[in-house]
Amino acid sequence: MTVEDLKELAEQEQERQRQFTHRIFYCSAAGCASCGSSGVRNALLKALKERGIEKEVSAVGTGCMGLCGEGPLVRIAPDGTMYQHVDEAVAQKIVDRHILNGEKVSENLVDTSSPFFSSQFKIVLENCGSIDSENINEYIAAEGYASLAKVVTEMAPGEVIDEIRKSGLRGRGGAGYPTGLKWGIVRKAASEQKYVVCNADEGDPGAFMDRSVLEGDPHRVLEGMAIAGYSVGANQGYIYVRAEYPLAIERLRLAIKHAEKQGLLGNRIFESGFNFRIDLRIGAGAFVCGEETALIRSIEGKRGRPRPRPPYPAERGLWGSPTLINNVETFANIAPIIRRGSAWFAGIGTPKSAGTKVFALAGKIRNTGLIEVPMGIPLRRIIFDIGGGTPEGTEFKAAQTGGPSGGCIPTEHLDLPVDYESLTTVGSFMGSGGLIVMDSTSKMVEVAKYFMDFCVDESCGKCIPCRVGTVQLYNLLDKISRGEGTVDDLALLQELGTMVKETSLCGLGQGAPNPIFSTLRFFRQEYESLLRPVEGFVASPNAQKTTTNA
Amino acid sequence: MTMPPIPQQQAHPSGDNRFKLLDRTITKHQSRGDALIEVLHAAQGIFGYLENDLLLYVAHALKLPLSRVYGVATFYHFFALKPKGKHTFVLCMGTACYVKGATGIQQAVEHHCHIKFGETTPDDQVSLVSARCVGSCGLAPVAVVDNNVAAKLTPESAVARIEEWQKTKEEVPA
Numbered sequence: 001m002t003v004e005d006l007k008e009l010a011e012q013e014q015e016r017q018r019q020f021t022h023r024i025f026y027c028s029a030a031g032c033a034s035c036g037s038s039g040v041r042n043a044l045l046k047a048l049k050e051r052g053i054e055k056e057v058s059a060v061g062t063g064c065m066g067l068c069g070e071g072p073l074v075r076i077a078p079d080g081t082m083y084q085h086v087d088e089a090v091a092q093k094i095v096d097r098h099i100l101n102g103e104k105v106s107e108n109l110v111d112t113s114s115p116f117f118s119s120q121f122k123i124v125l126e127n128c129g130s131i132d133s134e135n136i137n138e139y140i141a142a143e144g145y146a147s148l149a150k151v152v153t154e155m156a157p158g159e160v161i162d163e164i165r166k167s168g169l170r171g172r173g174g175a176g177y178p179t180g181l182k183w184g185i186v187r188k189a190a191s192e193q194k195y196v197v198c199n200a201d202e203g204d205p206g207a208f209m210d211r212s213v214l215e216g217d218p219h220r221v222l223e224g225m226a227i228a229g230y231s232v233g234a235n236q237g238y239i240y241v242r243a244e245y246p247l248a249i250e251r252l253r254l255a256i257k258h259a260e261k262q263g264l265l266g267n268r269i270f271e272s273g274f275n276f277r278i279d280l281r282i283g284a285g286a287f288v289c290g291e292e293t294a295l296i297r298s299i300e301g302k303r304g305r306p307r308p309r310p311p312y313p314a315e316r317g318l319w320g321s322p323t324l325i326n327n328v329e330t331f332a333n334i335a336p337i338i339r340r341g342s343a344w345f346a347g348i349g350t351p352k353s354a355g356t357k358v359f360a361l362a363g364k365i366r367n368t369g370l371i372e373v374p375m376g377i378p379l380r381r382i383i384f385d386i387g388g389g390t391p392e393g394t395e396f397k398a399a400q401t402g403g404p405s406g407g408c409i410p411t412e413h414l415d416l417p418v419d420y421e422s423l424t425t426v427g428s429f430m431g432s433g434g435l436i437v438m439d440s441t442s443k444m445v446e447v448a449k450y451f452m453d454f455c456v457d458e459s460c461g462k463c464i465p466c467r468v469g470t471v472q473l474y475n476l477l478d479k480i481s482r483g484e485g486t487v488d489d490l491a492l493l494q495e496l497g498t499m500v501k502e503t504s505l506c507g508l509g510q511g512a513p514n515p516i517f518s519t520l521r522f523f524r525q526e527y528e529s530l531l532r533p534v535e536g537f538v539a540s541p542n543a544q545k546t547t548t549n550a
Numbered sequence: 551m552t553m554p555p556i557p558q559q560q561a562h563p564s565g566d567n568r569f570k571l572l573d574r575t576i577t578k579h580q581s582r583g584d585a586l587i588e589v590l591h592a593a594q595g596i597f598g599y600l601e602n603d604l605l606l607y608v609a610h611a612l613k614l615p616l617s618r619v620y621g622v623a624t625f626y627h628f629f630a631l632k633p634k635g636k637h638t639f640v641l642c643m644g645t646a647c648y649v650k651g652a653t654g655i656q657q658a659v660e661h662h663c664h665i666k667f668g669e670t671t672p673d674d675q676v677s678l679v680s681a682r683c684v685g686s687c688g689l690a691p692v693a694v695v696d697n698n699v700a701a702k703l704t705p706e707s708a709v710a711r712i713e714e715w716q717k718t719k720e721e722v723p724a
Binding site for chain 2: 068
């Protein structure tokens, strides 16, 4: 394939799409699929055929449309009308009333002018919900692979890295390491063989951003990886994806096959000297494999145990070769940056955290689903404008970000701008983007215990602070939650937590005490109310003052 | 006597044809040791679970020490070393499901089946499995019921799902 071929293919596909008077997009991602979107598909196809309009109107299965809690979702182009809770009967109504008579099916209408839609800013998810994720031509028609073409035919690897550096893009896996800097290090590493790895081991409970991108727009990730391969000098890429995501795996396999067939992956890409292959590696349910050195071990077919860094994977990674590891969302940002320029991207978000972030909103919130917002947006706007607040009759208590390594953010910090640095100041963590809202029914000691139970189970057992420390922390929390803890146990919790944080080998252990620290900081009274009263000792300092005065 | 055409690997002495399927995956990865996890995925897909003989077979085929194969198979949660029941009920214990009451469902289901999560009923009908997060947080609380995601569960609807299995079992004459 040449650049001209790509352009021609894009034009052909755009022409094909223009032939249709309407295009009906139904969400076929995992969320809607589990509430019956395949039945919707069949009903739509049947209705179109029965009315004899299958040539003028097409039904297209797409990725996530965002409002997962109200699925299955259907959107009509060109007018952009969106329907929720669509079942087979509604699908028929949509064909009969909306398509044939131009009148909207008011019962199932989604208000697309609501803040849930208007406050979002989509870069990573720009194609999610508007292209057929299983059809490479639709991605190409949406300017897909144009960035790869530009990079391979017009830019030197150093220029690409400069562009990424100037954009200010930072790793979306959570730690926020500057992406351009990482690419530069791998490029400089002297080695014949280098690798590019995409971390799609989205293990944080409550997070489904990467899954949605892989299901809805897999080619975007492949394109980002190929651009990375060209820039750092790698000819082989691996995507390490969780076994828990069968649909994402299936779509990735298909996407790789189609890209290879079109010559967009493989040898002599765009008739240049650049070769790049991508293979899938399926995880097997170990949370620690999200840590980069453990992930490398797992790709090598070994137990996923981390090792001390340095050397960083950028110097010595997969099979000892320099390896670039980025998260799905990071790779998904690459093609738009090349296409629209680093200045455009740097202008979005805040000076230190450029661009957007995808969040998975879940828990006690009205609009559960997938959102993308500019960095720096206040948490309050995410939860109350976009998320619609907590369901009626319940009161917001805390928002949890960063999964088992993150923290709970209470009401008083709701005006915090969401970026890498601000979240750290309140003891939380950007993490990969899971955002779970809790109301008064969630007991914070139980929440801390829940996360510690997770870490106990997922600790790989290599280093002692994590292996033993998490168990001891869990036991302390259990003791407190049973009402048998004392004030000494609270102090011990703090002390032991600090030790585990400071001495563990990898991010799992280092982050494990964070839920305890943040709940102790903001909800200490919940711990104290569970303590066993000790004779002659009063927990609260104020109360103590009054007793001494008396 | 003529040799059979291209016998790359000898047929398994048990005569179990499923080993041929497994051999195909092993050949695809050129018997490389680093394909161990891929091969174990295939083995579990074909046989349902990984019994000791199967691990021995894989170790031999990939020329790896058995300790390495066993180590990997036990390290990863996804691999099962014991057979599962006819039906599996995988309850998501992710944060979103937890916040929305997965613990209540867990207790109701355990009480109904008289077993704990991680166990299989004595009649090999139902296995209860807990998952870290199945990524359908928008529909919490969820369970994966025989590979289908069941959304927005309540303790009652979860138990009803399991009762359905038990009913169909009774209808089938033994």
